[in-house]
Amino acid sequence: MLTASTGWLLAAAAVLGVLSVASGVAVFVVDSMARATFALLGSFLAVAAVLLALDLAYLAVVTALMMTIEMAIMAVFMIAFMMNPAGLVPMSMVHNTRGSAVVGAGAFVVLTAGIWLVDWPVRRTAVPADPTRQLGEALMGSHMLVMLGIGVALFATILAGTLLATARGRYDRFGPDLTAHRPADPVRGGLAR
Amino acid sequence: MSAEVVLQVVLTVAAGLVGVGLFGALSQQTVVMVMMGLELVLNGVLLAGGAAWYFLAPGLPDAQVLVVVVLVVMAVEMAMGFAVTIALYRSRQVEMIDMAADLRG
Amino acid sequence: MGETATLADAWGAVPAALVVVAVALALGWAVTATDRAVLAGGGPVPGPGRDAARLLLEQRRTTPAPDRLLWRLGCAGVAVLALASWAVVPLGSRSLWSTSADLVWFNAAEAVLWAAVWLVGWGPNAFAALTGGYRFLAQGLAYELPLMFALITAGLAAGSLRTTDVVAAQAGLWFVVTMPVAFVVFLAAAAAFAFWGPFDAPAGTDVAGGVTSELSGVDRLLVSAGRAVFLGAAAAMAVALFLGGGAGPWLPGPVWQLVKTLAVVALLVRAGRRLPLLRPDRAVEVAWVVVIPVVLLQALVVAVLVLAGFYG
Numbered sequence: 173m174l175t176a177s178t179g180w181l182l183a184a185a186a187v188l189g190v191l192s193v194a195s196g197v198a199v200f201v202v203d204s205m206a207r208a209t210f211a212l213l214g215s216f217l218a219v220a221a222v223l224l225a226l227d228l229a230y231l232a233v234v235t236a237l238m239m240t241i242e243m244a245i246m247a248v249f250m251i252a253f254m255m256n257p258a259g260l261v262p263m264s265m266v267h268n269t270r271g272s273a274v275v276g277a278g279a280f281v282v283l284t285a286g287i288w289l290v291d292w293p294v295r296r297t298a299v300p301a302d303p304t305r306q307l308g309e310a311l312m313g314s315h316m317l318v319m320l321g322i323g324v325a326l327f328a329t330i331l332a333g334t335l336l337a338t339a340r341g342r343y344d345r346f347g348p349d350l351t352a353h354r355p356a357d358p359v360r361g362g363l364a365r
Numbered sequence: 366m367s368a369e370v371v372l373q374v375v376l377t378v379a380a381g382l383v384g385v386g387l388f389g390a391l392s393q394q395t396v397v398m399v400m401m402g403l404e405l406v407l408n409g410v411l412l413a414g415g416a417a418w419y420f421l422a423p424g425l426p427d428a429q430v431l432v433v434v435v436l437v438v439m440a441v442e443m444a445m446g447f448a449v450t451i452a453l454y455r456s457r458q459v460e461m462i463d464m465a466a467d468l469r470g
Numbered sequence: 471m472g473e474t475a476t477l478a479d480a481w482g483a484v485p486a487a488l489v490v491v492a493v494a495l496a497l498g499w500a501v502t503a504t505d506r507a508v509l510a511g512g513g514p515v516p517g518p519g520r521d522a523a524r525l526l527l528e529q530r531r532t533t534p535a536p537d538r539l540l541w542r543l544g545c546a547g548v549a550v551l552a553l554a555s556w557a558v559v560p561l562g563s564r565s566l567w568s569t570s571a572d573l574v575w576f577n578a579a580e581a582v583l584w585a586a587v588w589l590v591g592w593g594p595n596a597f598a599a600l601t602g603g604y605r606f607l608a609q610g611l612a613y614e615l616p617l618m619f620a621l622i623t624a625g626l627a628a629g630s631l632r633t634t635d636v637v638a639a640q641a642g643l644w645f646v647v648t649m650p651v652a653f654v655v656f657l658a659a660a661a662a663f664a665f666w667g668p669f670d671a672p673a674g675t676d677v678a679g680g681v682t683s684e685l686s687g688v689d690r691l692l693v694s695a696g697r698a699v700f701l702g703a704a705a706a707m708a709v710a711l712f713l714g715g716g717a718g719p720w721l722p723g724p725v726w727q728l729v730k731t732l733a734v735v736a737l738l739v740r741a742g743r744r745l746p747l748l749r750p751d752r753a754v755e756v757a758w759v760v761v762i763p764v765v766l767l768q769a770l771v772v773a774v775l776v777l778a779g780f781y782g
Binding site: 178181182185189192193196199200208209212215216219222223226227228231234235238239242245246249250253254265266267268269271272273275276277279280283284287288292293294295296297298299300303306307309310311318322325326329332333334335336337339 | 367369375376377378387388392393394396397401402404411412415416419420421422423426427429437439440441447448450451454
């Protein structure tokens with residue numbers, strides 16, 4: 173049976189879904205790197221909107237928040253590294269397009285066949301009144317190990333990322349004997365150190 | 366028609382995102398664009414996780430926790446990807462994955 | 471903390487949204503008027519309304535080879551996000567829309583602003599504007615985490631991310647008493663995400679107006695109004711999160727809320743216009759070395775108070 177809320181949900185999921193896939197395709201079609209980055213952001217925001225329609229308010233806004241910041245930073249790298257940031261000099265930067273298209277389409281076909289052939293179970297429990305509380309209590313209780321893993325992984329990422337990205341160590345900053353009073357940084361920070 | 370159809374539609378969208386992302390990750394030559402493809406794949410996983418929670422087991426937090434893990438994986442992938450790109454660019458002025466093929470050892 | 475009725479439930483979605491937009495615009499107008507009055511220092515002040523009307527009628531200027539689509543998206547985005555952040559700001563005891571993650575919604579509206587402001591800088595294909603866009607991203611790296619921790623500190627004490635619950639939790643004691651650092655950091659971050667006052671570098675005069683340098687007509691109106699509405703939303707949010715919302719003797723709640731919000735606006739504008747410009751590269755070091763540890767300590771103090779049962 174099609175209740176009012178399932179019909180509404182179906183419409184929202186279909187429209188936003190088409191939007192997210194279309195922006196996903198646009199990422200690899202447009203010439204301008206800025207447009208590609210923000211097409212990807214559009215895809216993320218559409219998915220976030222679907223999550224919002226699925227009562228996952230916290231995960232939806234966190235997705236929007238994290239992905240926007242990530243894409244804004246990404247735009248900086250796209251402009252810095254790519255040869256064609258504004259799409260003013262169209263050029264091809266692809267390899268093995270046919271094989272990739274076959275793999276992509278094949279994955280889609282296999283997944284879709286599975287999705288429509290499987291007899292999905294019917295949910296037996298209702299959506300909780302406060303899904304955010306459910307997630308928070310899980311992360312701080314029964315799923316604490318996940319939270320610990322995430323924390324350690326993120327901390328390791330911060331360290332490893334900084335180490336890989338920076339070319340300067342303490343000997344560059346404080347001299348060979350580490351005796352300089354003031355670090356020789358290319359840009360002075362705000363604390364006048 | 367029931368909620369099952371909505372679940373299947375949402376999952377189909379997720380499969381579409383995974384397919385497009387795979388195509389991009391495999392066909393692009395620059396590191397940054399490859400990462401955008403991977404992000405699209407993870408975007409599909411994110412959507413599928415949310416749908417699994419709502420339509421299959423909203424009483425359990427597991428699918429929500431999965432979505433959180435996917436978000437973290439995205440952040441880690443992006444941060445490490447950029448760090449590697451910068452290191453690669455600094456050492457040999459390239460940002461195309463084909464030119465770093467010797468890294469396979 | 472059960473389901474709270476929203477303004478949309480009470481008045482219907484469209485009338486409630488119209489009222490909230492009207493309040494948002496009125497407060498944005500008040501912010502701009504106060505700002506101009508403080509800057510003029512007693513002289514005659516041109517009204518923001520007249521400027522808005524002039525910008526509406528003004529013909530757009532453009533630049534060679536702009537990215538028109540992204541430019542327009544960015545300009546509209548600034549205004550739309552400012553209004554979207556109002557969806558969770560309580561008016562009286564209810565907000566337009568209430569989710570189980572209101573505080574994160576407010577934060578997300580301001581995070582999507584990163585993209586919008588960068589696009590405003592990118593769109594016109596001009597040096598000064600793009601410099602401003604990059605400056606905003608650098609500034610974002612400085613203010614974003616302190617802002618998150620300030621918001622989450624208020625949520626921590628209330629035991630809920632719902633703004634109406636946070637207001638209700640201050641029935642006994644305003645949160646500003648136990649979390650003054652979070653209050654100050656929140657207002658400073660508000661000035662930073664509206665790139666106004668001491669955080670004006672993305673639109674600084676040294677780069678000919680930065681992100682705003684190539685804006686004209688409706689685009690300029692959207693960005694300026696968006697910044698003012700964002701500042702107004704932040705002031706109203708500060709009242710809800712730290713100053714007890716509509717709590718106060720004798721007068722009815724909404725009046726108290728209005729009085730407090732206008733007081734916060736006056737305080738913010740007065741203090742903000744007295745401070746010198748803080749360059750983004752300096753702000754980043756100050757934020758990460760000083761502000762983030764201090765805000766974390768603030769959160770720790772509040773967490774200990776919560777465990778001790780201080781907030782009831």
